[in-house]
Amino acid sequence: MQNQDQPTLDHRKRDFLKYLLGGSFVAWVVSIFYPVLAYLKPPKQGEVEVSSVKVGKIEDIQKDSGQIVKFGNKPVILVRKPNGEFRSFSATCTHLDCTVQYRSDMGVIWCACHNGKYDLNGRNIEGPPPRPLEEFRVVMQGDEVLISKNV
Amino acid sequence: MKAILQNLYAWIDERVHLRDLVEFMGKKYVPIHQHSIWYYFGGVSLFLFIIQVLTGILLLLYYKGSEELAFESIQFIMSKVEFGWLIRSIHSWAANLFILAAVIHMFSVYFTKAYRKPREITWFTGMAMLFLGMGFGFSGYLLPWNELAFFATKVGTDIAGVIPVIGKPIMILMRGGEDVTGATLSRMFGFHVAIFPGLFVVFLGIHLLLVQRQGMSEPIGFENSPNVGSQRTMPFFPNFLLRDLLLWLLVLNVLAVLAVLFPWELGIKADPFASAPSGIKPEWYFLFMFQTLKYIPAQVLFVDGEVLGVLLFGLAGLLWTLVPFWDRKSAAGQQNRFVNYVGIFVVLYVLLFTILGYVV
């Protein structure tokens, strides 16, 4: 009996040492790699929160045309329909991130990257885009055209 | 002169035993048979990589990796720096020839089954270098910060972003943020000139060491071929090496002709607030995947088409890389037709979809 007890105690001691060493090894590895991995993750940059941007005077914007407007750090498209109405959407294609444009010859918002098409309500009507474009609001302030977030 | 060299050799030999090294370098033999020509493409890839390192370092002397300066610095290289246009043109052309040579080398190893035991590690390091080569191409493409590259990078990194769970972190890691910006350029620059070359050299070292140590593989059934005993091998040093050098000279000439007659274009500077121009295409070696994505419908059984495509290509690439493990027959010295059929299918698929990418 005595003889059998002895090894178990030894084993326990050895296991304890094994875990201690193993544990500190893991901790050591983590303490090296965690800072590196965290460093690779770009910090959140304070996004410039814009609620609206001025585009220009109504009479300077031609009917049946489109333009890209800088909205904070995102591109937004402002379209003036042939009937003079304004519409505005996020210009970032919902497919793979290209920037869309207005095509007066087709009467659609078009993405050159994979031939995606949206109608003038921003709905994806042809090609690979899976979702409609996010809509922005167009506000008139006197004779100035403003674009603002649709809240 | 000769005496000085001999003395120098003896001086070094006395300290570091060069003799062993020379023996190690010299003891390899290259088998001679009808498919011997394929043995040259690894050497050509190596040569082109060396050219990339040399011209890349030269470009680094003037290139500036920032959103405001990248495009202008390359304009400067091309118009003001003497022979700057040539160095840049060579770097761009050699990049493409490098991928081409490495792809041919990879397929030749695949079809001759040179990956079979005991050369699995050589195959894995080779595949790693091929993927790294594509990484070099992708990251280098953005460096001039022109319109085409800007949108191609947006699309390329967005595709990586569709992979479930790990896609988004990978995309942010590659872009250095949510969008493609100057931060992306800095990252790609770091990948291109520091991280990738460092990794590449490690794999290259293992690859070459193994080739030297294990010697060249012989085609299956080579031992039993009729002309046994007759001249079936040639010494690597100096016979094969001299042929290698001759071919390198040829490649250098082709490269020079291409670089001079078709100088690489710069295009127009990227503007994050301009619409994407038409004709956005990735580099030709990504085109077959890009083209496939166009044919997959937007939704397949509740799964986004893109997700399905990316996962399928990922799986295919993984299986291809693991071929030494699932091809047991070749390792046992038997013919494995299945491997050939898979290989032929892949070659035809890549060719077809690359051509479609150009004509459609």
Ligand code: HEM
């Ligand atoms: C297999 C290796 C390499 C490949 C495939 C490759 C590929 C490329 C590509 C496609 C470009 C864009 C060319 C252009 O449109 O101008 C580029 C640019 C550049 N590469 Fe590399 N490269 C490789 C190795 C290196 C190395 C080792 C260095 C430096 C250590 C380097 C430094 C540069 C620099 C500074 C540029 C920007 C200048 C420019 O675009 O003309 N490259 N590389």
Ligand code: FES
């Ligand atoms: S990114 Fe717009 S259609 Fe693909």
